[in-house]
Amino acid sequence: MYHYDDYDRALVHERVVQFRDQVQRRMSGELSEEEFLPLRLQNGLYMQKHAYMLRVAIPYGTLSADQMRTLARIARDYDRGYGHFTTRQNIQFNWIELEQVPDILELLAGVDMHAIQTSGNCVRNITTEAFAGVAADELLDPRPLAEILRQWSTVNPEFLFLPRKFKIALCSAEQDRAAIMMHDIGLYLYRDEQGEMLLRVMVGGGLGRTPILSQQIREALPWRHLLSYVEAILRVYNRWGRRDNKYKARIKILVKSLGIEAFAEEVEREWQHIKEGPAELTDAEYLRVASSFQPPPYEWLPDVDLTLDTWLAQEPSFARWVERNVMAHKVQGYASVTISTKPGMAAPPGDVTDVQMSMLAHWAERFGFGELRITHEQNIVLPDIRQRDLYALWCAACEVGLGAPNVGLLTDIIACPGGDYCKLANAKSIPIAQAIQQRFLDLDYLHDLGDISLNISGCMNACGHHHIGNIGILGVDKNGSEWYQVTLGGAQGKASALGKVIGPSFSAEAVPAVIERLVQTFVEHREADERFVETVNRIGLGPFRERVYAAAEATL
Amino acid sequence: MKNLIRLVEGQARIVHDDPWQLVRDDAPQAAGALILPLAHWQARQDAEVLAGNRLSLQGVLLQPDDDPEALAEWLEVLPLVAIDFPSFLDGRGYSQAYLLRVRRGWCGEVRAVGEVLRDQLAHMRQCGFDAFAVREDKSAEDALKGLAGMSVLYGRSAIEPRPLFRRRG
Numbered sequence: 128m129y130h131y132d133d134y135d136r137a138l139v140h141e142r143v144v145q146f147r148d149q150v151q152r153r154m155s156g157e158l159s160e161e162e163f164l165p166l167r168l169q170n171g172l173y174m175q176k177h178a179y180m181l182r183v184a185i186p187y188g189t190l191s192a193d194q195m196r197t198l199a200r201i202a203r204d205y206d207r208g209y210g211h212f213t214t215r216q217n218i219q220f221n222w223i224e225l226e227q228v229p230d231i232l233e234l235l236a237g238v239d240m241h242a243i244q245t246s247g248n249c250v251r252n253i254t255t256e257a258f259a260g261v262a263a264d265e266l267l268d269p270r271p272l273a274e275i276l277r278q279w280s281t282v283n284p285e286f287l288f289l290p291r292k293f294k295i296a297l298c299s300a301e302q303d304r305a306a307i308m309m310h311d312i313g314l315y316l317y318r319d320e321q322g323e324m325l326l327r328v329m330v331g332g333g334l335g336r337t338p339i340l341s342q343q344i345r346e347a348l349p350w351r352h353l354l355s356y357v358e359a360i361l362r363v364y365n366r367w368g369r370r371d372n373k374y375k376a377r378i379k380i381l382v383k384s385l386g387i388e389a390f391a392e393e394v395e396r397e398w399q400h401i402k403e404g405p406a407e408l409t410d411a412e413y414l415r416v417a418s419s420f421q422p423p424p425y426e427w428l429p430d431v432d433l434t435l436d437t438w439l440a441q442e443p444s445f446a447r448w449v450e451r452n453v454m455a456h457k458v459q460g461y462a463s464v465t466i467s468t469k470p471g472m473a474a475p476p477g478d479v480t481d482v483q484m485s486m487l488a489h490w491a492e493r494f495g496f497g498e499l500r501i502t503h504e505q506n507i508v509l510p511d512i513r514q515r516d517l518y519a520l521w522c523a524a525c526e527v528g529l530g531a532p533n534v535g536l537l538t539d540i541i542a543c544p545g546g547d548y549c550k551l552a553n554a555k556s557i558p559i560a561q562a563i564q565q566r567f568l569d570l571d572y573l574h575d576l577g578d579i580s581l582n583i584s585g586c587m588n589a590c591g592h593h594h595i596g597n598i599g600i601l602g603v604d605k606n607g608s609e610w611y612q613v614t615l616g617g618a619q620g621k622a623s624a625l626g627k628v629i630g631p632s633f634s635a636e637a638v639p640a641v642i643e644r645l646v647q648t649f650v651e652h653r654e655a656d657e658r659f660v661e662t663v664n665r666i667g668l669g670p671f672r673e674r675v676y677a678a679a680e681a682t683l
Numbered sequence: 684m685k686n687l688i689r690l691v692e693g694q695a696r697i698v699h700d701d702p703w704q705l706v707r708d709d710a711p712q713a714a715g716a717l718i719l720p721l722a723h724w725q726a727r728q729d730a731e732v733l734a735g736n737r738l739s740l741q742g743v744l745l746q747p748d749d750d751p752e753a754l755a756e757w758l759e760v761l762p763l764v765a766i767d768f769p770s771f772l773d774g775r776g777y778s779q780a781y782l783l784r785v786r787r788g789w790c791g792e793v794r795a796v797g798e799v800l801r802d803q804l805a806h807m808r809q810c811g812f813d814a815f816a817v818r819e820d821k822s823a824e825d826a827l828k829g830l831a832g833m834s835v836l837y838g839r840s841a842i843e844p845r846p847l848f849r850r851r852g
């Protein structure tokens with residue numbers, strides 16, 4: 128992972144000093160809440176329903192065992208013993224006191240971490256996929272360019288007061304696991320026949336009130352022009368993006384109103400002025416950053432591990448976990464493990480206790496090379512596990528409630544914090560997630576159903592990415608009570624699609640039965656090993672709708 | 684203007700005798716060293732100034748919707764450009780200043796007016812502002828502390844054209 132040098136360290140430490148002073152001025156009344164608001168947001172501090180929430184950046188979802196231990200310490204000493212991993216690959220602490228925030232930030236700075244720009248109308252945490260550097264289908268490692276972009280966008284003075292938040296993601300594998308098409312800027316990195324690194328630039332994606340998938344603005348951009356090209360897009364957006372209505376302020380609205388061609392021309396005109404210049408990336412910088420991402424010292428291991436095979440044959444529950452939670456690795460004899468944070472009733476999706484965090488750090492060191500990743504499905508990846516250690520890791524994970532064998536299954540629910548924490552919520556998400564998980568406790572059945580993504584957001588802001596869930600659930604307000612709208616057919620990846628609403632919304636109590644009927648409909652119509660979303664695409668919404676609403680009428 | 688901070692050769696000073704007066708709605712009787720919105724400024728200039736042959740006595744106020752390119756033909760005759768921050772949350776002024784300085788090479792004063800507050804001054808300075816009319820209910824002395832900002836700038840700016848990766852060593 129990236130190693131901070133003196134510059135990087137100076138920046139995070141100075142930032143703590145600066146924010147400590149700002150907090151003091153807020154508490155003395157010298158700064159009004161209105162003036163303080165953007166300052167605290169740019170340091171990751173939100174005001175939620177009951178308390179302040181602090182969102183800590185985990186750049187492109189990668190962190191070290193030591194960093195994870197520091198997060199555990201913050202959860203223990205400054206919060207109520209847990210943290211919440213988000214769909215932006217960050218972590219949120221929900222019960223924070225304003226006066227303690229500078230101390231927390233100082234702890235973070237001590238391990239090269241920060242909360243800069245995790246909120247506010249600025250460029251947010253750069254994301255990439257959780258398996259960067261280890262995925263078997265990777266064309267190139269996206270992390271060096273992600274880090275270069277992270278640095279360039281951090282406290283970039285011209286772009287701290289954009290019309291709205293701005294999210295950038297980067298991906299360079301066959302499969303897009305970074306949800307590129309729902310970002311303000313999405314970058315696909317690849318090589319041409321000569322081996323030159325190129326970027327396909329997508330722009331104007333985003334969920335929220337008006338979900339739009341991004342469009343291609345440029346093909347084959349040489350990597351050296353990454354910064355100047357992004358700068359050109361940001362300058363056009365900063366100048367011409369709407370500021371009169373926050374629901375129309377994202378870049379997607381500007382792109383849509385100008386049309387992609389006209390927008391691309393604007394960007395091109397701006398870019399012509401800056402493309403040849405000091406922002407052009409150099410080989411030296413690429414190599415400097417890339418040297419932080421060298422592969423760890425892998426051992427030579429046999430491709431087939433006999434002890435693993437024995438355990439797989441003897442322990443069906445272990446085999447099930449391996450089937451769902453273990454992914455192929457580039458290097459023979461190794462595997463990447465996804466630890467599910469979705470155990471069901473025991474904890475809300477994405478929530479991890481301080482003890483679990485400490486254990487995760489320990490496993491990363493004991494079984495891997497001391498590194499962990501956070502996925503945008505809110506799970507945790509241990510990227511480099513020897514196949515022969517899989518069984519020991521699984522046993523340890525089960526002991527602390529982290530052994531759920533459900534990655535990619537219906538119960539691997541992605542959910543925002545919703546009405547239990549969030550001021551903006553129309554409805555709660557967590558109890559809905561847990562009620563659905565309770566309904567599908569039969570693991571054999573779940574495994575037979577195969578891949579189904581289910582995403583829940585407590586309001587239009589779509590932090591739970593409900594539009595791209597195969598099943599999406601959105602909290603809506605109906606005369607002051609909490610109702611849920613259901614969408615079907617959403618998908619992420621290169622075949623991204625936005626789900627379609629199936630009909631009128633449901634009360635909280637009805638949701639689990641609705642999901643059950645959707646699943647039954649799928650089972651009845653499924654051909655061979657079809658995945659849920661494939662069946663939906665093939666037969667359309669009709670049969671699902673009929674089943675769900677016919678049953679609803681029958682109970683009236 | 685009151686509460687003005689100006690950078691002179693990199694040194695920040697509070698200016699007590701600034702002659703400029705910001706007039707947002709042109710009152711025809713207003714006189715002296717005025718800063719006017721672009722349309723009003725244009726209306727007040729005679730042909731000689733507009734042709735670029737004589738210096739103007741008035742400065743221009745760029746509002747967030749204005750394109751700095753609109754000033755291109757008069758940069759030679761303008762004494763000063765002010766950039767308006769109707770709200771400190773509106774970041775368009777940063778890009779306007781950057782474009783004036785870097786793209787147009789303007790060397791005269793670029794003054795931030797409106798909601799100009801201590802915690803934004805360092806960003807403004809980096810984007811090329813060299814004068815800051817701090818909002819009048821705030822202390823200029825106090826605002827001076829915000830001007831330095833942080834010692835590390837990863838990207839580049841109007842006053843530091845090289846990104847950190849070209850300066851790292």
Ligand code: SF4
Nearest residue numbers: 543549552585586590
């Ligand atoms: S989707 Fe809405 S309710 Fe959920 S966290 Fe985001 S803003 Fe809050």
